[in-house]
Amino acid sequence: MPFHVIVGAGATALATAKLLAEKGDRVRLVSRRGTGAGHELVEPVALDATDAEALAELCQGAETVFNCAMAAYHTWPQALPPLFGAILAAAERSGADYVMLGNLYGYGPVDGPVTEDLPLLATGPKGLTRAQMWQDALESHTAGRVRVTEVRAGQFLGAGAFSSFTFTIQPRVLAGQLALTPAALDTRTGFTAIEDAARALVTLAGDERAFGRPWHAPVTNATAREVATVLAEVADAPAPRLETLTDRDIALLSLTSPLWAEFEETAHMSHHTFVVDSSRIETEFGLKATPLEEVLRSGIAAG
Structure with missing residues (x-):
């Protein structure tokens, strides 16, 4: 029976564990809290993944190590290098393939379509950190120590998703209230469904063609207003009322939580x-974005 290790217990990690278990693979789900995924083939393990020695032991015999781990948003530059370094080292020592869940921050500002062939030119601390984590993994791949690939997802939507949209817009729209968000409302950006990201991770892990390069998860390009409008329609909620927070608003909110200051970089x-x-x-693996209506409906159903 194939065996995999997933580090992390966020929505994408849990969805990935479920997909693997449903096809009969055994999964070890590693997180600080030892969160489970509700399937007999998924073994939850409580561990601080920065403990490279202990993590390497847990990864022995695994076909794939999936890095779906995350730290508090404002701590990425300090927290991610030791965390990701330990996960990469565990994959190397175990002989497993290494599949990373990434995002689009590493590109920095881009003119024109964002493709996987663009250089990673971010200048902000979170983007620089994400770019370096990929470069470190790719160097290990090039040196022959481990096979590596990365799935770069857009802003998350769906059951359990945490993103600027689900944090600042979704609950207010569902409640029929004014939503204040740091995002501009009418410029297009990429959104990725949690289930689509999980499907991409599982698909790439099982295909020789995936390794040695990054891949974009399926995305729907839309504006925040468009996504909010679809959300209101599927929820039978009032038409959304949206406003973009001013710089002064965000500065004041940052006094109550460091999260708000972090939106400036992106x-x-x-x-x-x-x-x-x-x-x-889509061309190589046939993976397409799930329609927004379906994604948002599933997110509402999940609470």
Whole structure:
């Protein structure tokens, strides 16, 4: 029976574990809390994944190590290098393939469609960190120590998703209230369904063609207003009322939570057109974005 290790217990990690278990594979799901996925083939393990020695032991015999781990948003530059370094080292020592869940931050501001062939030119701390984590993994792949690939997802939607949209817009629209968001409302950007990201991770892990390069998860390019409008329609909620927070608003909110200050670095992904091209994964593997109506409906049903 194939065996895999998933590090992380967020929505995409849980969806990935479920997909693997449903096809009969055994999964070890590693997180600080030891969160489970509700399937007999998924074994939850409580572990601090920065403990490279202990993690390497848990990964012995695994075909794939999936890195779906995440740290608090404002701590990425400090927290991700030791965390991702330990996961990469565990994959190397176990002989498993290494599949990373990434995002689009590493590209920085882009003119024109965002493709996997673009250089990683981010200048902000979170984008620089994500770019470096991929470069470190790719160097290990090039040196022959491990086979590596990365799925780069857009802004998450769907059951369990946490993103700017699901944090600042979705609950307010569902409640029929004014939604205040740091995002611009009428510029297009890429959205990825949790289930689509999980499907991409599982598909790439099982195909020789995937390794040694990154892939964009299936995306739907839309504006925040368009997504909010579809959300209201499928929820039978009032038409959405949306406003973009001013810089002063965000500065004041940052006094209560460091999360708000972090949105400034990625403003180029909402205040300017940031259209993501995911045609490569569709052409090579037949993976397409789930329609927005279906994604948002599933997110509502999941609570």
